[in-house]
Amino acid sequence: MSPANGPHPALCLLFDCDGTLVDSEILLAEVMGAILPEFSLPFSAQQYMEEFRGVRFHTIVQTLESRFQALGEGEFAKLEAGMRARMEARMRAELVAIPSMPATLDQLSHYPKAVVSNGPERKIRCALESTELGHHFDDKLFSAYTLNVWKPDPELYRKAAAAMGYAPEACVVIDDAAVGVEAGLAAGMHVIHLNHFPNEEVTPEGAIGIHQANELPAAIARLLTDVIAKSRSPSAL
Template sequence: MKPATPLCLLFDCDGTLVDSEILLAEVMGDILPEFGLPFSARQYMDEFRGVRFQTIVQTLEKRFQTLAEDAFSQLEAGMRARMEARMRAELVAIPGMVAALEQLSSHPKAVVSNGPERKIRCALESTELGHHFADKLFSAYTLNVWKPDPELYRKAAAAMGHVPQQCVVIDDAAVGVEAGLAAGMHVIHLNHFPNEELTPEGAIGIHHASELPSAIARLNL
């Protein structure tokens, strides 16, 4: 009997591979008010996890006030610089993810993120996870398409040489889960907040990275 071809695993980065969401929330909670846009770390975690930074700023502009000309570029540059410094000093992998990746060594893998490629590389370098992905990194900023648009995951799958049905999206944020389902892929929702968030129909919900290898093994049958 011919063994099953290993599924291609497409990992989100922030909140899925690395525990960066609270760092990003704190950085945004600090810098956005400096530009006249009221914001808190809690607000990021409750409303904007995984959402493109420009979209967050545009939403806040509609609620409060429009930024002055050229202010967005200054705001984004400041946010990126502060975030990189925090990541290099404080970032750790999501609990259980190192062991899970080692158990999944036979699967082709890529990182598919709404963040810039520099941020992805910083995250993988800071947590020493990069060797698991052989430089297969797909950034929304490079491909010019952002989750929840499913095209980001579709483009990553095509570049990896796999059809959607042979791919598994692993994502913690609603925008990523939505994108994976719309792309026609298997989706595993790493749900860090099971008392607050529901896993959408069609996705597999897990609460800890240690559950990931067995969830993928069941899909690979």
């Protein structure tokens, strides 16, 4: 049975969400660039894109507090609630899938797959609903907020793999952000870096770099061939 058309029990695909499945990063950057200064934390959309893509919101705020000033009592909760509400409204009105990702997921339909994100589950669901990608994942959603562990800690991907019933070495992480690529490599998984900024970012050693979502099927097919070959080698018996 060919890798292009048959079932693929040898590999499980673990997709990041923001910036990998959906084009939400610029929306989040703009929302943060607007709301953080309202709480006396200087910030810009460009700063998010250059320094904080994929980073936990609480970590971003803590970093800004260390640079400028601490929030007052109860202010973080108000800030986060306001950010989440604005972001959800922007997502439902404007969010689109990463170019060619819907067709790519169709081509990868025989692989078991899940979404593994540093975002809250509500945000993941909003993203998948807004872009009509949810049916590809059969509600296999793993949120850092639910599991209480955030990338770049590899445990988030490890917990997702265990829940899917796959060993780390049988999983492929697809992630656009440095924190996710780092987490996948540290978890002992195959990693495909969807590098949207090849002139500015370098794919780390050990990861496979691609620039467009439509490159994914071929990259995964090559990994599958390698995994099957290794499993059949005399040393694996």
